[in-house]
Amino acid sequence: xxxxxxxxxxxxxxxxxxGVMGLFLFKGFFYSVVPPVKITRVLKxxxxxxxxxxxxxxxxxxxxxxxLGFQGYNSLRQFGSDAFLGPAVGLALIKELGPVxxxxxxxxxxxxxxxxxxxxxxxxEQVDALxxxxxxxxxxxxxxxxxxxxxxxxxxxxxxxxxxxxxxxxIGVKLLGVSAGVYFGEMAAYVDMGDVMEGxxxxxxxxxxIIWVCCFKGYYTGIFTGFGAEGVSKATIQAVVMSFVLILVxxxxxxxxLF
Amino acid sequence: xxxIDDLHKSFDGNEVLRGIxxxxxxxxxxxxxxxxxxxKSVLLKHIAGLIKPxxxxxxxxxxxxxxxxxxALTDLRERFGFLFxxxxxxxxxxxxxxxAFPLKEKTKLSNQLVRERVFRELENVGLSGSEYxxxxxxxxxxxxxxxLARSLVMDPEIMLFDEPTTGLDPVxxxxxxxxxxxxxxRLSFTAIVVxxxxxxxxxxxxxxAMIHEGIILAEGxxxxxxxxxxxxxxxxxxxx
Numbered sequence: 001x002x003x004x005x006x007x008x009x010x011x012x013x014x015x016x017x018x019g020v021m022g023l024f025l026f027k028g029f030f031y032s033v034v035p036p037v038k039i040t041r042v043l044k045x046x047x048x049x050x051x052x053x054x055x056x057x058x059x060x061x062x063x064x065x066x067x068l069g070f071q072g073y074n075s076l077r078q079f080g081s082d083a084f085l086g087p088a089v090g091l092a093l094i095k096e097l098g099p100v101x102x103x104x105x106x107x108x109x110x111x112x113x114x115x116x117x118x119x120x121x122x123x124x125e126q127v128d129a130l131x132x133x134x135x136x137x138x139x140x141x142x143x144x145x146x147x148x149x150x151x152x153x154x155x156x157x158x159x160x161x162x163x164x165x166x167x168x169x170x171i172g173v174k175l176l177g178v179s180a181g182v183y184f185g186e187m188a189a190y191v192d193m194g195d196v197m198e199g200x201x202x203x204x205x206x207x208x209x210i211i212w213v214c215c216f217k218g219y220y221t222g223i224f225t226g227f228g229a230e231g232v233s234k235a236t237i238q239a240v241v242m243s244f245v246l247i248l249v250x251x252x253x254x255x256x257x258l259f
Numbered sequence: 260x261x262x263i264d265d266l267h268k269s270f271d272g273n274e275v276l277r278g279i280x281x282x283x284x285x286x287x288x289x290x291x292x293x294x295x296x297x298x299k300s301v302l303l304k305h306i307a308g309l310i311k312p313x314x315x316x317x318x319x320x321x322x323x324x325x326x327x328x329x330x331a332l333t334d335l336r337e338r339f340g341f342l343f344x345x346x347x348x349x350x351x352x353x354x355x356x357x358x359a360f361p362l363k364e365k366t367k368l369s370n371q372l373v374r375e376r377v378f379r380e381l382e383n384v385g386l387s388g389s390e391y392x393x394x395x396x397x398x399x400x401x402x403x404x405x406x407l408a409r410s411l412v413m414d415p416e417i418m419l420f421d422e423p424t425t426g427l428d429p430v431x432x433x434x435x436x437x438x439x440x441x442x443x444x445r446l447s448f449t450a451i452v453v454x455x456x457x458x459x460x461x462x463x464x465x466x467x468a469m470i471h472e473g474i475i476l477a478e479g480x481x482x483x484x485x486x487x488x489x490x491x492x493x494x495x496x497x498x499x
Binding site: 125126129131133136 | 304307309333334336337339340341343344345347348349350360361364365413
């Protein structure tokens, strides 16, 4: 009986958290489209999320492309299809790896920092201070991150894709001897605008997932996670793990149902 | 001005407030005392509308805090100033930026006027010369002073002080209480001071209320309070 009661309590608690998360997302969207928008804060967050992640995105993109170049070449060569290395690298990056890897990098670099920052503001009563000044904390803490992520995520993914394709080119063409004309020519033949748009839609939705989860976990530090420094630490870990899981689940849903 | 009626609040089954009723008149300064964890800060946050009660009402000038939402709640909150226990200064901003923040966000004052107001407010709390330091670069007493300046810069009608002297040495604690008294005389706000600074706080307040086990156990002027014979009160004011 006690076990059933505990199970019921845990279910109700999780349902409540899901409800609050849903409401949080709605408010994030609502205040993003209803003025006033704090433009300077949006630009600051664009710099933080976008600019500061660029180098790591380029680095991971390059190596992801190089690995794809190696693996793709070795696999395709067995079937005498190494001419299709370009489309293999291009499609894998543009449709799948670019959006997912970029989302992982941004979660690790910007998402976790945003959770920690908002979480510390929450436990040190800075969020309460904003409210007591008659200011809406969503407009200061959530909306700038939402808008900045919507701007940055597709661009970072595009950078990842381009650098990744270049990485594949380095390995496939310069190292393994596939013709440059074949690499890019076949890629142009097999990769169409629909594939590019699929990657953009995915990156956009991953960006929303990241900022939704990370802002939510920070905002509710001490309420749904523990208190103090431990609460911030837990919130940050939960934000990163939940973002990763939701990105992959949503990726599967988008790939299987929408595209 | 503020009327609290039969306020109840529980956290995870632990009933912190068990029927608090209290009246605070306009312009009055009330000290709220009680043991650690008895619900003083929780009551203060209820008054500010940061926490919703399980039952009971808080009326501010005839308006029920719990019934207010959106713009009406924001309008009422703008009449409040709140000095948080830890100051709650924005740690990514300098002292100047912290004090200027509400002015820049809530008024249309020119940069020059904002600057003048901020410098004047910081001078009033004795923080001239520390304008461009970050909260992490100043002492605990200076953080409280800066937070006081930020909460006073919008000329609030109601000031709520959450343990303004906690963590400070006796001299600094006394200085903060004197500062609160000076600000009250200058601005005539209504104030509630949650504190353990007994009997020091008795010199600056008109009334004292003591919370014990979730209810108001004793209430009266500082003189009346010192003559209460209730054992818990005696123990608390150090006359047992």
